[in-house]
Amino acid sequence: MPLDHDTISRRLIERKYFADEGLLTAVRLAIALGRPLLLEGEPGVGKTEISHVLANLLGRELIRLQCYEGIDASQALYEWDYPKQLLSLRTAEVEGAAVGDLYSEEFVLERPLLRALRSPEGAVLLIDEIDRADSEFEAFLLEFLDGFQITIPELGTVTAVVPPVVVLTSNRTRELHDALKRRCLYHWIPFPDPARERAIVEAHAPGLSARSATQLVRSVNIVRSLGPMKRPGIAESIAWAQGSLALREEGTAWTEALQASLGLLVKNEEDVVLVTTHADEVFVDDDR
Secondary structure: OOOOHHHHHHHHHHOOOOOOHHHHHHHHHHHHHOOOEEEEOOOOOOOOHHHHHHHHHHOOEEEEEEOOOOOOHHHHOEEEOHHHHHHHHHHHHHHOOOOOOOOOHHHEEEOHHHHHHHOOOOEEEEEEOHHHOOHHHHHHHHHHHHHOEEEEOOOEEEEOOOOOEEEEEEOOOOOOOHHHHHOOEEEEOOOOOHHHHHHHHHHHOOOOOHHHHHHHHHHHHHHHHOOOOOOOOHHHHHHHHHHHHHHHHOOOOHHHHHHHOHHHOOOOHHHHHHHHHOHHHHOOOOOO
């Protein structure tokens, strides 16, 4: 039964994922139409996390394929179990028996794509950071995304038992090919507005006062506006809130807690210096 907009929104919020209207619509259509969902956006805005939440929401196994430069079909689809093949060959020689088919089903090692196709209840397949792979790997994915099937020369065509829900993510380190994009439903995830980011922070850092959450989100947005080498995402906002709260509960003043846990928000020396230079703007007292 298709999930409606309100049901998806409610279930995501129950799992502490606060999607905006655009993402809710994209998720609903991807599920209803059986189309792969391509999510782009800066690191830390929730592209990968939505797959974990969807798997939990749908009661499906999450299968993750982490892309990297040089990845090929053997890492993504299947490999032959060469040690097992060699053992079978030697056993046949010792016993004087005929050598069986060394490229049969029993010698296949499933990798994420094949595993997703064969999942009896269906899976949520996360193809993470597709922009890190090369164009040849993109081309390899086209058959898979067209009909959720793949051809293995020795075994024939494998088609999905239950079509997987496929989520592809990209940090846009390079432009993806149009052929890949045409097969997907596309959505760009922006940084959240302050109200939604505050709700996210409060959900993941229980015990943080509404005033502190508001001021922390304000500080995060100031840091983003300073033009750092890497703008902090939602994941960093959550970590900063949790770290500051832990120090605050130990008796540390709020401003000192923010400063002491700054390494949870920014991740390189240049950005630390930048934030420290603008300390009067970034670090504010919650006046509790």
